[in-house]
Amino acid sequence: MTIALILGAYFAGLLAKQFSFPPLVGYLFAGFALHLAGFNLTADVQLIADLGITLMLFTIGLKINIKDLIARQVWGSALSHMGLWMIACLLINGAMGALGLLLFDLTMLETAILIFALSFSSTVCVIKVLEEAGEIRSRQATISVGILIIQDLVAVGFLVIATGVLPSPWAVLLLLLPLIRPLLDKILAATGHGELLPLAGLMLALGAYALFELVSVKGDFGALIVGMVVATSPKASELYKSLISFKDLFLIAFFLSIGLSALPDSYMLFLASLLLLLLPLKFLLFYCVLSLLAFRARTAFLSALLLANFSEFGLIVVALSVKEGLLDQVWLVVLAITAAQSFVITSLLYKNAHVFYARLSPFLLRFQRQKATDSSTIQKVPGANVLVIGMGRVGRGVCESLERQGIEHVWGVEVDKHRVALLTDVGINNVVHGDADDYEFWEAQDLSTVRLVMLATPNVDEIINIIKQLRLAGFSGRIAAIAQHDDERETLLNHGADVAFNYYQEVGHGFAEESKHLFS
Missing domain, CATH: 1.20.1530.20 (Na+/H+ antiporter like fold)
Incomplete structure (x- = not known):
């Protein structure tokens, strides 16, 4: 049986x-x-x-x-x-x-x-x-x-x-x-x-x-x-x-x-x-x-x-x-x-x-009542050039890497308000609480200055939905995403991502990049 x-x-x-x-x-x-x-x-x-x-x-x-x-x-x-x-x-x-x-x-x-x-x-x-x-x-x-x-x-x-x-x-x-x-x-x-x-x-x-x-x-x-x-x-x-x-x-x-x-x-x-x-x-x-x-x-x-x-x-x-x-x-x-x-x-x-x-x-x-003020009240991102969606370990690493390269106005978006509070407590202030699955979140943003959105979330279905919401909101910039498997990478590219990185391969590349100075 x-x-x-x-x-x-x-x-x-x-x-x-x-x-x-x-x-x-x-x-x-x-x-x-x-x-x-x-x-x-x-x-x-x-x-x-x-x-x-x-x-x-x-x-x-x-x-x-x-x-x-x-x-x-x-x-x-x-x-x-x-x-x-x-x-x-x-x-x-x-x-x-x-x-x-x-x-x-x-x-x-x-x-x-x-x-x-x-x-x-x-x-x-x-x-x-x-x-x-x-x-x-x-x-x-x-x-x-x-x-x-x-x-x-x-x-x-x-x-x-x-x-x-x-x-x-x-x-x-x-x-x-x-x-x-x-x-x-x-x-x-x-x-x-x-x-x-x-x-x-x-x-x-x-x-x-x-x-x-x-x-x-x-x-x-x-x-x-x-x-x-x-x-x-x-x-x-x-x-x-x-x-x-x-x-x-x-x-x-x-x-x-x-x-x-x-x-x-x-x-x-x-x-x-x-x-x-x-x-x-x-x-x-x-x-x-x-x-x-x-x-x-x-x-x-x-x-x-x-x-x-x-x-x-x-x-x-x-x-x-x-x-x-x-x-x-x-x-x-x-x-x-x-x-x-x-x-x-x-x-x-x-x-x-x-x-x-x-x-x-x-x-x-x-x-919707005029006083509708649940804790997901939309925060606006001021003058961002790059938005990083998901401020877990990968998202934080992306922000730090971009800032080291001299790229300005990098902002993170995180759905977990408690994680946002923890990041703020350790001095990371370029992060807002927001749900990237939310069409109204994107509708409230000034996307004219945003050149790149980087999706650092692990779930493929969620990434696909965020891409849909971005396009519905009129975003015309570039979208980069991460995937854990090659078939997921192809799926993301087919659904509108401009670039999709294999998570594990990129970890290897990053590890090599950070370690190459040891040869000198």
């Missing part, structure tokens, strides 16, 4: 990639195809899937700034949307019942549980989409992940109420976890850079899971919290990168498990398709709530598009309700199909989200 799952996942993911779909679309279909072929969900596959979710939440924690999470706009958006969703769906259900249009007979309690389960958005889907787009540090990522965490807290509360299992009195000691951060910093520093680092990450994630379960608190929530504790460590970024491949590999089992868990009949598929009609309502409610809370139109649009799906947490809510005899088993299968279909829709729509926004922005900006 193991080899069948691996082959099925690989070839389905490869086929999806050939048609420019995200691989997760292939994994979802592979699960259903394998189930149709006679394979069922086993304890081993479920264990790997659960491990993937635990690692995912731990790595999310490594990227979270607690100040962003506790912002009124974040928790206000999450709770307001959930309340409005419940009211709107109950009103729709009541209206359809009055008109005799209901296709299934549910009690008010059953209807409320189902609507509540559908109110959650998928953490797994959103994170995968953001990572594939290279936007995990973007403003919409911060907002979406914050809302997802608030939703997860609501789900944990529901599980406590539904099961009647209260956390142990010892759970209060978990509040002391931030005090062990200095110890964790020392452990990670001593770990070094080899295989011990991802092993340390697994130890922390699974150890946190076990610790929280020990005091009757959901283990996945523990992995998230410990990730947030470690987030300020100097090793956090390196730890995140060391775990990405493991997390992505284990999450394949999660997508397979959806299809392997149940095979729907035609009636279930029909019900799932009907529930999908609620996705536009979910998007609209998120967009309205985020706009009313004074987010920019672009932030509201992209965040709403990311969150317009149904969640694996909804499956947990329904599974528990089935176990308690509150819902029929058929709804667990229906919701699994609905969630899988919503994952596909989100992943496909978000691939062109920035193009959609650029075309819709004249209309959407009419609804």
Whole structure:
């Protein structure tokens, strides 16, 4: 069975990639195809899937700034949307019942549980989409992940109420976890850079899971919290990168498990398709709530598009309700199909989200509040000749090299506001906070003086999108980009980059250039 799952996942993911779909679309279909072929969900596959979710939440924690999470706009958006969703769906259900249009007979309690389960958005889907787009540090990522965490807290509360299992009195000691951060910093520093680092990450994630379960608190929530504790460590970024491949590999089992868990009949598929009609309502409610809370139109649009799906947490809510005899088993299968279909829709729509926004922005900006001042307020770059997009190690190296060559008015653009603050603290002042994926960012700049834009970001899809936004904004200068592989280099050239450098080859050239004086 193991080899069948691996082959099925690989070839389905490869086929999806050939048609420019995200691989997760292939994994979802592979699960259903394998189930149709006679394979069922086993304890081993479920264990790997659960491990993937635990690692995912731990790595999310490594990227979270607690100040962003506790912002009124974040928790206000999450709770307001959930309340409005419940009211709107109950009103729709009541209206359809009055008109005799209901296709299934549910009690008010059953209807409320189902609507509540559908109110959650998928953490797994959103994170995968953001990572594939290279936007995990973007403003919409911060907002979406914050809302997802608030939703997860609501789900944990529901599980406590539904099961009647209260956390142990010892759970209060978990509040002391931030005090062990200095110890964790020392452990990670001593770990070094080899295989011990991802092993340390697994130890922390699974150890946190076990610790929280020990005091009757959901283990996945523990992995998230410990990730947030470690987030300020100097090793956090390196730890995140060391775990990405493991997390992505284990999450394949999660997508397979959806299809392997149940095979729907035609009636279930029909019900799932009907529930999908609620996705536009979910998007609209998120967009309205985020706009009313004074987010920019672009932030509201992209965040709403990311969150317009149904969640694996909804499956947990329904599974528990089935176990308690509150819902029929058929709804667990229906919701699994609905969630899988919503994952596909989100992943496909978000691939062109920035193009959609650029075309819709004249209309959407009419609804942007005048006091829309989220922390992504656009900063202008004064009189730049060269713009370097992405101020990580590569971007900083590019700026330093250009300045050594006497090139003036070189400015960096960085999407991570915390990194901008760190750079400013060490005396690097020619950097602004901005999202290069944002058409409005480029529209606000005076590009007439800019001769060259250098894209020092590692994600090819993000680079392609930035090139599109630059051209839409009327930029006529030259564009240089970096790629990690030769096929990616060709892709970037075909999409409008004037020059695309192979990252590893250029590192070698730079190393040789810096070392040649040793021969003299």
